[in-house]
Amino acid sequence: MNASRLPDSFFDAMYDGVPDPWGFQTRWYEQRKLALTLAMLPRSRYSAAFEPGCSLGIVTEALAGRCDRVVATDVSDAAIDAAATRLSGYPNVSLRRWALGDPWPAETFDLIVLSEVGYYLEAAALGRAVAEAQRALEPGGTLLAVHWRHPVPEYPLTGDETHAIIAVADGLARLARYRDEDVLLETYQKVPPEPRSVAADDGLVP
Numbered sequence: 214m215n216a217s218r219l220p221d222s223f224f225d226a227m228y229d230g231v232p233d234p235w236g237f238q239t240r241w242y243e244q245r246k247l248a249l250t251l252a253m254l255p256r257s258r259y260s261a262a263f264e265p266g267c268s269l270g271i272v273t274e275a276l277a278g279r280c281d282r283v284v285a286t287d288v289s290d291a292a293i294d295a296a297a298t299r300l301s302g303y304p305n306v307s308l309r310r311w312a313l314g315d316p317w318p319a320e321t322f323d324l325i326v327l328s329e330v331g332y333y334l335e336a337a338a339l340g341r342a343v344a345e346a347q348r349a350l351e352p353g354g355t356l357l358a359v360h361w362r363h364p365v366p367e368y369p370l371t372g373d374e375t376h377a378i379i380a381v382a383d384g385l386a387r388l389a390r391y392r393d394e395d396v397l398l399e400t401y402q403k404v405p406p407e408p409r410s411v412a413a414d415d416g417l418v419p
Contacts, residue, residue, distance in 0.1 A: 217314060217334060217335045217337065217338035218312065218313070218314045218333050218334045218335065218338060218369070219333045219334075219367065219368070219369070221288045221289070221312070223367065224287075224288055224289040224292070225289055225290075225291070227289070228289050228291035228292060229291075232269075232291075232295065233269060235268070235329075237268065237269055237271050238269070238271065242395070243271075246359065246396055247271065247272060247275060249359075249391060249396070249398055250272060250275075250326075250328065250357065250359050250398065251275055251279075253357055253359075253389055253391065253398050253399075253400045254279070254324070254355060254357060254400070255355060255388055255389070255400060255402075255411050255414070256324075256355065256414075257279065258279055258280070258281075259276075259279060259280040259281070259323050259324040259355070260280070260281050260282065260322075260323050261280065261281065261282045261283075261284070261320070261321070261322045261323055261324070262276050262280040262282070262283045262284070262322060262323075262324040262325070262326065263283075263284050263285075263318070263320075263322040263324070263325045263326070263349070264276060264283065264284070264285040264286070264325075264326045264328070265285075265286050265287075265311065265312065265313040265327065265330050266286065266287060266312070266313065266327075266328065266329065266330035266333075267285035267286060267287050267292070267296055267308070268287060268289075268292050268295075268296070269292060269295045269296055269299060270285065270295065270296030270297075270299040270300045270306075270308075271299070272326065272328055273285040273296060273299075273300060273306060274299060274300060274303065276324075276326065277300065277303040277305055277306050280305070280324065281305060282305050282306075282307075283303075283305060283306045283307070284306075284307050284309065284318070284320070284322075285300075285306060285307070285308055285309070286308070286309045286310065286311035286312070287308075287310065287311075287312075288310060288311075288312045290310075293308055293310060296308055312333075313327070313330050313331070313333065313334060313339075313342050314333075314334050314338050314339075314341075314342055317342075317345040317346075317348070317349055318349070320349065321349055321350070321351050322349055322350060322351065322354065323350070323351045323353070323354040323355065324354060324355045324356075324357070325346050325349065325350060325354070325355070325356045325357070326357045326359075327346070327356065327357070327358045327359070327379075328357070328358075328359040328360075329359060329360060329361060331343075331358060331360055331370065331372075331375035331376075331378070331379070332360060332361075332365070332368045332369065332370040332371060332372060332374070332375045333368060333369070334369060334370070335369045335370070336369070336370060336374070336378060339370065339375065339378050340378050340382070343378060343379050343382045343385075344382060344383070347382055347383065347384045347385055347403060350403040351403070352403055352405065352406060353402060353403060353404075353405075353406050354402070354403045355388075355400060355401070355402060356379075356385060356400070356401040356402075356403070357398070357399070357400050357401075358375070358376060358379050358397075358398070358399050358400075358401070359396065359397070359398045360372030360375050360376060360396070360397055361395065361396060362392075362394065362395055362396060362397055363395065372396070372397050373397065376397050376399055379399070379401070380399075382401075384403055384404060385401040385402070385403060385404070386401060386402050386404045386407075386408050387399055387400070387401050388400045388401060388402050388408055388410075
């Protein structure tokens with residue numbers, strides 16, 4: 214257990230007898246958030262994605278259709294087992310037991326998705342994790358952050374605090390932002406190279 218984040222037992226308890234504790238498969242809120250998440254990605258296709266905290270693998274499954282390879286992780290055995298069942302037909306997905314805040318994998322990615330995981334860490338630990346994520350991103354790679362904005366007493370940080378830490382990380386330039394009362398989504402690019410808009414990359418504008 215890492216003392217700078219919520220203990221693994223917190224997530225084991227969440228899944229104890231409750232196969233979908235956050236209602237990922239049943240709530241319109243979650244379906245809409247998934248659509249927003251995919252819409253925030255500036256590229257149609259990625260080579261290698263890394264997704265800590267994949268839970269049941271719902272976002273992972275969507276990423277698998279847009280990425281040549283996806284590495285997804287969780288700390289809950291129940292979550293990993295459920296994700297393995299869901300993703301059994303996707304040979305481009307690999308699942309690992311790993312948590313944000315653990316030593317970073319010795320791999321590089323052109324997409325890192327931090328969806329509903331940043332606020333499980335204390336501020337200093339999240340700052341270190343974001344720095345590790347930036348180093349693991351390939352030049353021009355995308356970091357996407359998605360977090361619930363309402364306070365949760367058990368979480369060390371709020372969603373807004375999480376994004377404030379990401380926003381000041383070295384070597385990342387924000388490309389896009391969506392915020393409403395419930396959720397905050399932001400897309401960053403590792404720089405250099407300098408960011409270009411989706412329309413510019415698609416040849417629609419100079």
